[in-house]
Amino acid sequence: MELYQLTAHQLFDKIKSKEITPEQVYSSLSKRIKEAEPKVKAYPRLDGGSSPEEGKGAGIPVSIKDNICTKGNNTECCSRILKGFKPPYDATVITRLKESGMGVFKYKTNMDEFAFGSSTENSCFGPTRNPWNTECVPGGSSGGSAAAVSADEAILALGSDTGGSIRQPASFCGVVGLKPTYGRVSRYGLIAFASSLDQIGPITKDVRDCALLMNIISGYDANDSTSVDTPVPDYTKSLGPDIKGLRIGIPREYFIEGLDKEVEGIIRGAINKLKALGAVEKEVSLPHTEYAVPVYYIIATAEASSNLARFDGVQYGFRAEKKARNIIEMYKSTRGEGFGPEAKRRNLLGTFVLSHGYYDAYYLRALKVRTLIKSDFEKVFSEFDCIVTPTSPTPAFRIGERMEDPLKMYLSDIYTISVNLAGLPAISIPCGFSKSGLPIGLQIMAKPFAEETLFKVAYVYEQATDWHKIKPKI
Amino acid sequence: MPIDKGTVEYVAHLSRIELKDEELQKLSRQLQDILDFIDKLEKAQIQDVPPTSHILPIGNVLREDKVKKSLGSVESLANAPLSEGNFYAVPKIIE
């Protein structure tokens, strides 16, 4: 077995027992990347000549999504408008990785531009390929991180999740992805998409690695006013022992038309497995589910249009070459040329819903419905330990299939979005394959700061199955 | 809610994004589709429901008035597309 095929915890054990050194891990990984990258394309700025071996001698490297700031290192959100940007500071999660002895991989993973998307097709570098079928998308927006972990081009990775951008690609690529409770992990240094929804989270080969990474990155940060000052438990202590008596809610609104029949079958099978392991399941209702996608696309785009206003060619990134007669012209041509089509769409939509005359009908209304969605969950969690759903209504779709239909693309997020609106933690773990060999993910949601419940359920299920041991043949 | 081309142009101006004609056409259509879809929110019963602007029950987050080290001008200007001495330089602003 090659080192790059192992999990972080397996590698830690070998390093501890002095069987191997971190340098050897880097070497192995480097070899694998050279081999697989032409097919997977998870690392857009990794060109033929450059070596990915940065931070050799540091511990096991973590691959980082292109929207997390690394000091002195290109961080571009896979957008033309941030081309060449080298932040003068590290995101808090990066500082924590370094302080705990982890390495930080120099070359960032691919993503939908500014995290706008569910397929990584909106990257200015073109899409990453799904390692299980290179004609399919890896999911998005953290498609690069998920594909890299899946193809063993990364030992572990960080992604970000605003409406499902960690969980959905994890599900499409057959790996583990967790979105922490809002406020659990610092957002300082995460290039903001939607400030009230974003979280950074781990994408890993198995649940134990996910817990290890969560231990490192979680916790209060004085630089982030929205980070919460509650202690971080040792999440590895939640790995097991069993889920006897665990109360699971299955929301009926997630099992409706639009859910692929094959996916439904596999999810039901996974739920039955959980029951066999001792859990108790019952149907529940999250009545305002149908409003989640519209609410999300108002709030997220409004906040995005605001967060993206700063990309104007003045201080960093791209400035249009065309000679501008005045600053307004410079702003317009810089943003017109620098933003991709999805970024433009969201900028315009977000600006529209905040504009004078439309604020009440759209933005304010959405904030109120958000309250309703949040209280749906509060009601369920007063009686249940967790909620289980499919992560995505379909397995990975083909590249190009949904690009002409933005609305169809938005609807891929239907099962993940409510979690961000309610600020909850949720994890996606592999639970089977479609007939065509594409992975399918099971999503588990818990109440705020109950990541321990997620780890328990996920770990017990994982250890009772073999999904996490099956690798793509790439 | 119908959205006409003029409104899209105005919104593009508010967002300081220049759009080519074909872009304007395409975006107007797509935005219309999205807004039509979003209109289903009108059915939601929001009477007496307070808005959620902050999902966490926290408040009064403050820091001490203590000076921290700043970036020097070299670091702060390192990414500037155009600079002059210690300043960022931009095309003229019409007042």
Add this chain to the structure above:
Amino acid sequence: MEYETVIGLEVHLQLNTRTKAFCGCSTEFGNEPNTQVCPVCLGFPGSLPVYNKQALDYAIKVALALNCRVQEFTKFDRKHYYYPDLPKNYQISQYDLPLARKGFLDIYLEGNNKRIGITRVHMEEDAGKLIHRQETSLVDLNRAGVPLLEIVSEPDINSPQEAYEYLTSLKSILEYLDVSDCDMEKGSLRCDANISIREKGVVTLGTKTELKNMNSFKAVKDALAFEVERQRKELAAGNKISQETRLWDPKEQKTITMRTKEEAKDYRYFPEPDLPPFIIKDERVNEILRGIPELPKTKTLRFMKEYGLSEYDAKILVATKNNADYSEERLRQGKNKKSVANWLIGPLSGIASSNNIEISEIKISTGDFLELIELVESKQLISNLRGKEVLAEMFATGKPPALIIQEKNLAQISDEGVLEKEIEEVIEENAKSVEDFKAGKANALMFLVGQVMKKSKGKANPKVVQEMLKGRLSHA
């Protein structure tokens, strides 16, 4: 046609906290461009704001001093507009739930008290600075992120003079609270004005114009005065007033219209998601209230009552807190309050202004100061004029007055025994003037007094000399 002027003032105040509103960069003035910056105030991608506790406390303090109702629940909002001195292209400000509302400021004009309403006080961050060149502009973001307070008055001000009074009273209060340098020239206090006129008796407001670019209180007064006249002339000519922003041109002494057509501004306000809201409980408000010193108006009235001062004199002494405290110590211990006030306002202030300092910075002890007054006024050891010289010497050397008088031999001679000789000499030497005086020319007496003063090298007590001469000459 009789018109009434309606003015509202918007003041932006830079708080003198050590650090910026949302980051730990220093707020010091005058350093090299773009050196007091960090990812947060530069608006770099990924950066997040954290609010300055001192700024919040100062804001509450100001709101209370302006008699406002501090809101229990307040939050920040984003205000969007594109400008190169605004790094994020939005300003963190407050929109619908400002820190405080419904206060007032009393101004005292010609013996009358007038209450000017304060609509709101809210917190926000400052933008950077621009230097305009021909084809380009240069951006310095040192100032970006400095904490500001916006204080908006009700349109209760009815003349340029009232506006001036409002600003000086406001500055006085703010100076007492020690929350800002309040310096219009340095930009730590800025003022925009809204002004309209309407026929006397009409209730609806006329069309208002906004005035900007006034760099001193006087400029505000002059700009408003000009604008009142301009609007009056326009209406008289049958024209309508257009709602616009006009800039004050200090060289030409007039308001001018801005060249470009302004578009209606759509700031797209929404609650700032990166900053949780603030709950300000009564205990906190009361704690801050207790820390507010006696404010100028109350102090003025008290000085008038306790020390028998005129409104005019009291106002001068109360103008700054340090001066007021300094003066009060001397007034309290002095016997003749009016004398003490005169010496503070007159000679001592004279020394202060020629040395470009405040009276409170003059290191003359209370004891020495009061002793000097005593030596001049009650003991009449020296004349008033000499007294001023002694004061100057006390400032220069730090020596006590008695010592200076002795060293410089300045003591006034009031001893008739000593003066007799010189008086006799002068009478002998100036026979003509003596005759003139006896003939009824009062001037002649003053001339003779002057001669005695000359002979005594200014040391004779002129009053005593005058009496002695009168007495001497009324006999044969």
